[in-house]
Amino acid sequence: MSLLEVIALDPADAIAAEEGGADRLEVVADMAADGLTPDPDVVARLREVTSLPMRVMLRANAGFRTTAPELDRLRVAAENLKQAGADGFVLGFLDSFGHIDVGATSKLAAVVAPLPWTFHRALDHAVDAVPAWPAVRDLGGGIDTVLTAGSARGVDAGVDVLVRRAAEGPASAKMIMAGGGLRRKHVALLAAAGVGAFHVGTAVRQDGAWDAAVDAALVREWRSLVSAAADDR
DSSP, rough: EEEEEEEESSSSHHHHHHHHHHEEOOOOBBBGOBBOOOHHHHHHHHHOOOOSSSSEEEOOOSSSSHHHHHHHHHHHHHHHHHHHHEEEEEEEOTTTSSSSSHHHHHHHHHHHTOOOOOOGGGGSSEEEEEEHHHHHOOOOTEEOOOOOOESSOOOHHHHHHHHHHHHHHHHHHHHHEOOOOOHHHHHHHEEEEEEEOEEESSBBBGGGGTTOOBHHHHHHHHHHHHHHHHTOO
């Protein structure tokens, strides 16, 4: 089974993503900072116009580290976003040494429970990817997806890493959602390796620009591509 997740910034994006056949939304604010926590009012407006599941970003700064006061603010935000209609969340942190911050991540994961959540591309920015992947994969506590390009430089640079991780077995392959510079040429290769979830942002916007709305026709093209690759596995 395949999954296509589309980044949505506003209700128009959500409507177009659903019209194009997306399976899920990642709802964020401020893509200049690679996606921060949106206002609950925005999430509530998206919930009014779409029936798609919405995973909402919990990230308060442009980096991947957090502090105790910031974490407290994100806990409050998570509760408010649940009330606004979030079906799940996107989160994850690195510590000051660049390793997976299991403690901070687990504390926030406990607040979002029982909703499922995605560990975002903080993984790709860890100082050492070898121990970082199992640290994230084995977090537990509601995690069911890891958004990763396999490299901080994007899927072009990390596709071989994703293929190796998927080869560990069905459980690992099922957790991987490929995203971060994902191109159409990557889909068949990753699907053949067992990856079934794909994440797109600028790829479904005209001219690849964040200031352009999601284009339903481009979403439809990606939906067809992902479905066809899944059928060929």
